Amino acid sequence: MTFNAAHLLGIEHLHPTEITTLLDLADHYAEQNRKGIQSKDVLAGMTQVNMFFENSTRTQSSFELAGKRLGADVMNMSMATSSVKKGETLIDTALTLNAMHPDILVVRHGSAGAVSLLSQKVNCAVLNAGDGRHEHPTQALLDALTIRRAKGRLHRLSIAICGDIAHSRVARSNIMLLGKMENRVRLIAPPTLMPSEVSELGVEVYDDMREGLKDVDVVMMLRLQKERMDGGFIPSEREYFHRYGLDAEKLSYAKDDAIVMHPGPMNRGVEIDGSIADDINRSVIQTQVEMGVAVRMAAMDLLARNLRERRAAGQVVTV
Amino acid sequence: MTFNAAHLLGIEHLHPTEITTLLDLADHYAEQNRKGIQSKDVLAGMTQVNMFFENSTRTQSSFELAGKRLGADVMNMSMATSSVKKGETLIDTALTLNAMHPDILVVRHGSAGAVSLLSQKVNCAVLNAGDGRHEHPTQALLDALTIRRAKGRLHRLSIAICGDIAHSRVARSNIMLLGKMENRVRLIAPPTLMPSEVSELGVEVYDDMREGLKDVDVVMMLRLQKERMDGGFIPSEREYFHRYGLDAEKLSYAKDDAIVMHPGPMNRGVEIDGSIADDINRSVIQTQVEMGVAVRMAAMDLLARNLRERRAAGQVVTV
Amino acid sequence: MTFNAAHLLGIEHLHPTEITTLLDLADHYAEQNRKGIQSKDVLAGMTQVNMFFENSTRTQSSFELAGKRLGADVMNMSMATSSVKKGETLIDTALTLNAMHPDILVVRHGSAGAVSLLSQKVNCAVLNAGDGRHEHPTQALLDALTIRRAKGRLHRLSIAICGDIAHSRVARSNIMLLGKMENRVRLIAPPTLMPSEVSELGVEVYDDMREGLKDVDVVMMLRLQKERMDGGFIPSEREYFHRYGLDAEKLSYAKDDAIVMHPGPMNRGVEIDGSIADDINRSVIQTQVEMGVAVRMAAMDLLARNLRERRAAGQVVTV
Numbered sequence: 016m017t018f019n020a021a022h023l024l025g026i027e028h029l030h031p032t033e034i035t036t037l038l039d040l041a042d043h044y045a046e047q048n049r050k051g052i053q054s055k056d057v058l059a060g061m062t063q064v065n066m067f068f069e070n071s072t073r074t075q076s077s078f079e080l081a082g083k084r085l086g087a088d089v090m091n092m093s094m095a096t097s098s099v100k101k102g103e104t105l106i107d108t109a110l111t112l113n114a115m116h117p118d119i120l121v122v123r124h125g126s127a128g129a130v131s132l133l134s135q136k137v138n139c140a141v142l143n144a145g146d147g148r149h150e151h152p153t154q155a156l157l158d159a160l161t162i163r164r165a166k167g168r169l170h171r172l173s174i175a176i177c178g179d180i181a182h183s184r185v186a187r188s189n190i191m192l193l194g195k196m197e198n199r200v201r202l203i204a205p206p207t208l209m210p211s212e213v214s215e216l217g218v219e220v221y222d223d224m225r226e227g228l229k230d231v232d233v234v235m236m237l238r239l240q241k242e243r244m245d246g247g248f249i250p251s252e253r254e255y256f257h258r259y260g261l262d263a264e265k266l267s268y269a270k271d272d273a274i275v276m277h278p279g280p281m282n283r284g285v286e287i288d289g290s291i292a293d294d295i296n297r298s299v300i301q302t303q304v305e306m307g308v309a310v311r312m313a314a315m316d317l318l319a320r321n322l323r324e325r326r327a328a329g330q331v332v333t334v
Numbered sequence: 335m336t337f338n339a340a341h342l343l344g345i346e347h348l349h350p351t352e353i354t355t356l357l358d359l360a361d362h363y364a365e366q367n368r369k370g371i372q373s374k375d376v377l378a379g380m381t382q383v384n385m386f387f388e389n390s391t392r393t394q395s396s397f398e399l400a401g402k403r404l405g406a407d408v409m410n411m412s413m414a415t416s417s418v419k420k421g422e423t424l425i426d427t428a429l430t431l432n433a434m435h436p437d438i439l440v441v442r443h444g445s446a447g448a449v450s451l452l453s454q455k456v457n458c459a460v461l462n463a464g465d466g467r468h469e470h471p472t473q474a475l476l477d478a479l480t481i482r483r484a485k486g487r488l489h490r491l492s493i494a495i496c497g498d499i500a501h502s503r504v505a506r507s508n509i510m511l512l513g514k515m516e517n518r519v520r521l522i523a524p525p526t527l528m529p530s531e532v533s534e535l536g537v538e539v540y541d542d543m544r545e546g547l548k549d550v551d552v553v554m555m556l557r558l559q560k561e562r563m564d565g566g567f568i569p570s571e572r573e574y575f576h577r578y579g580l581d582a583e584k585l586s587y588a589k590d591d592a593i594v595m596h597p598g599p600m601n602r603g604v605e606i607d608g609s610i611a612d613d614i615n616r617s618v619i620q621t622q623v624e625m626g627v628a629v630r631m632a633a634m635d636l637l638a639r640n641l642r643e644r645r646a647a648g649q650v651v652t653v
Numbered sequence: 654m655t656f657n658a659a660h661l662l663g664i665e666h667l668h669p670t671e672i673t674t675l676l677d678l679a680d681h682y683a684e685q686n687r688k689g690i691q692s693k694d695v696l697a698g699m700t701q702v703n704m705f706f707e708n709s710t711r712t713q714s715s716f717e718l719a720g721k722r723l724g725a726d727v728m729n730m731s732m733a734t735s736s737v738k739k740g741e742t743l744i745d746t747a748l749t750l751n752a753m754h755p756d757i758l759v760v761r762h763g764s765a766g767a768v769s770l771l772s773q774k775v776n777c778a779v780l781n782a783g784d785g786r787h788e789h790p791t792q793a794l795l796d797a798l799t800i801r802r803a804k805g806r807l808h809r810l811s812i813a814i815c816g817d818i819a820h821s822r823v824a825r826s827n828i829m830l831l832g833k834m835e836n837r838v839r840l841i842a843p844p845t846l847m848p849s850e851v852s853e854l855g856v857e858v859y860d861d862m863r864e865g866l867k868d869v870d871v872v873m874m875l876r877l878q879k880e881r882m883d884g885g886f887i888p889s890e891r892e893y894f895h896r897y898g899l900d901a902e903k904l905s906y907a908k909d910d911a912i913v914m915h916p917g918p919m920n921r922g923v924e925i926d927g928s929i930a931d932d933i934n935r936s937v938i939q940t941q942v943e944m945g946v947a948v949r950m951a952a953m954d955l956l957a958r959n960l961r962e963r964r965a966a967g968q969v970v971t972v
Contacts, residue, residue, distance in 0.1 A: 048435050053379050060691050062718060072411055073430065080381060080434055083407040088721040092710055103918035111917060114942035115718055116686050279430060280422035304433035367754050372698050391730055399700060399753055402726040598749060599741035623752035
């Protein structure tokens with residue numbers, strides 16, 4: 016087994032063998048979850064703290080369930096109503112939390128790099144649950160596991176990521192992960208929603224859905240943030256759906272067995288047609304959620320093992 | 335033991351023997367709670383999710399304590415700040431949650447029928463913690479247990495339900511439950527707060543408190559929602575208390591040993607006089623809260639047994 | 654061991670030997686926490702409810718972690734969104750909660766005396782997590798433990814409390830505790846932030862920082878509430894920092910080995926210079942947070958022992 020990281024801050028620094036190790040373990044937990052078997056000893060005696068500076072009921076719940084199934088004591092800190100509002104700096108918040116001796120810290124923050132900064136100030140394992148437009152590694156890992164289970168492999172696939180790529184940490188982490196695993200990634204978006212650094216990403220770029228979807232194995236839709244519309248990035252929901260919304264006609268350009276993904280929550284009729292989302296032969300959207308819990312269990316398990324080893328070796332000073 | 339339901343969505347579909355089975359088990363849990371004895375094995379390894387689309391600290395806490403005393407992993411999802419706000423449909427929310435493999439799902443929702451709809455989309459046991467003006471079955475069951483313990487029986491009693499009946503799911507569930515158990519139910523309310531379909535309910539109708547309370551065994555007061563006053567349903571708090579507020583003088587028309595109930599939170603001086611609420615010889619208001627935890631333990635215990643059986647029989651596909 | 658209290662409502666009624674008993678046990682838990690050893694049996698089978706009528710992520714988290722490390726079932730009740738808003742009285746809220754059979758109740762409330770009132774209505778152990786401008790006993794105890802560990806003793810020390818003393822329950826509890834343990838307490842504040850009853854407190858009073866800090870062993874800074882500035886209590890942040898903010902120059906008047914404390918969250922550059930807060934040779938601010946968890950574990954452990962004894966002796970009626 017190869018997984019040496021102290022934290023899971025992003026896909027950027029993961030090696031392909033680490034990704035495979037994590038997905039293999041997540042596969043195991045996915046099966047346990049289906050059977051209703053818990054593994055309370057894995058994180059027994061450990062304290063997991065979920066620090067969400069941005070609300071996300073969905074992601075926080077997934078991490079909370081993952082921790083509880085592994086036997087951790089889970090504490091949610093709702094940072095929107097906390098000391099942060101009282102003017103405390105992020106570093107002081109980190110130091111304060113650290114003094115309470117958590118073992119696992121799950122953080123979502125609105126600023127790119129904030130989770131990494133925080134990880135340098137604490138003596139526990141930190142998982143990035145989304146930082147600004149930077150990374151959302153567990154989302155990319157759960158997407159990868161979903162693809163691997165549906166396609167039987169996670170390499171040499173042709174994968175289209177469609178929609179608001181410029182503002183999406185999900186897209187960013189996925190592009191890195193899928194590239195590392197030697198897949199062919201296409202980005203499909205209107206020019207206003209395409210990242211400016213797109214030429215450096217090693218991807219193919221399209222602004223036409225039919226062209227971009229041609230013969231792909233996987234269609235990964237992104238959520239369209241409502242605030243983009245007010246910002247003038249797109250003309251209207253209706254126009255957006257007409258050009259970039261996934262419907263049966265556009266999907267017909269992809270391979271016959273192409274799967275459809277969405278990180279949720281979906282705007283039906285905006286970026287995706289409801290009938291596609293509900294098509295059990297194509298959509299793996301619920302499997303993504305299911306794999307989310309499994310991937311988070313695997314990540315916390317591996318990080319906890321490393322933490323215990325580093326503590327035993329005296330490499331982590333407890334205070 | 336007779337209790338075959340997969341979900342507890344309302345009183346409407348419960349058979350009297352199911353009600354009795356549930357109350358008998360709740361009686362057992364009430365005694366355990368008084369002795370401080372927990373039963374952590376009953377829901378051990380099970381995940382209970384509380385999804386409250388409407389805030390209710392009181393009801394949510396009761397379900398949370400009930401689950402924890404039975405050993406469940408309990409997760410609260412505060413839906414007021416969740417994906418729902420991001421435009422996700424209720425069915426998508428249900429499917430998403432279902433993919434996380436919960437075992438027990440407790441739902442409160444502002445729309446009648448929403449909990450039932452949700453129960454059709456998930457593979458776990460669903461408990462209705464209040465849906466719109468439709469049903470609030472655990473409230474009716476805790477009221478029934480409170481009455482049975484105070485009166486020694488739950489049939490052939492004369493029970494008056496007083497106040498804002500038109501807008502009350504508590505009243506609706508209670509009318510059904512008390513009717514099924516062959517009690518005589520009277521409704522007392524001003525015409526503006528009486529439901530329009532009252533003639534079909536098999537109850538006696540009064541708009542005068544003294545007449546309606548005459549010789550009853552149980553006086554069940556309802557909370558007056560403050561917003562009713564703005565809506566022009568009642569003239570003023572003072573006038574309402576004068577005509578429909580329960581005080582010693584009006585209560586004197588009931589039987590000498592009549593008990594007084596209120597689902598809480600109370601508006602003292604509006605629908606009930608403080609001295610009546612505090613009269614330990616008459617008021618069973620705190621017992622109602624106590625029985626609330628016991629009834630919820632019993633309901634989750636029974637539903638979990640059925641869920642395990644259906645799973646073992648392959649009748650519930652896990653994914 | 655000497656600790657006979659049923660509740661921890663304030664420092665006022667604690668005897669010095671009770672304080673020492675509590676701090677000794679907290680010292681033990683501090684070491685356990687550093688080693689990552691939990692004591693799940695101490696509060697096993699007990700229900701801890703955190704009722705925070707004022708939000709405080711920091712204090713609530715500390716109590717939550719303390720309870721979970723001792724094996725309690727912990728339930729957070731967010732009272733800001735609860736029945737209180739629906740017009741329920743504090744006593745009705747207490748009686749309702751009591752009917753759910755909690756064992757330990759942690760309460761923060763905006764009104765002085767509210768926690769004490771509530772403790773009279775329930776059959777469980779109550780801990781005051783801050784009531785108005787009255788008391789915040791666990792903060793004073795964690796400060797005391799921090800001082801004792803840094804200085805090797807908790808008596809005959811010279812301790813300066815600086816800043817917004819008039820509005821601070823932290824200052825109030827600390828003045829009492831440090832006085833009981835026979836220390837010399839100085840208060841340093843502008844006249845507008847000095848309590849009117851200061852002459853009865855048995856302390857020395859200064860409005861000049863340099864004078865007040867002269868030769869002290871401990872410098873205890875208080876948080877400046879932003880709302881004080883709007884209230885006209887201080888001229889401006891900048892002026893306040895100039896006169897009362899702790900910086901290296903002012904600190905040089907204290908003893909060479911004087912420690913610096915702050916209850917957090919800090920306003921860097923307002924009441925304390927960032928470089929002082931970060932000086933690991935002087936600042937014990939993170940140790941305070943760490944001792945906070947330990948002190949709360951000790952307090953809940955001692956109160957739970959007393960509760961069990963009183964219950965066994967039939968002195969607490971369960972219902």
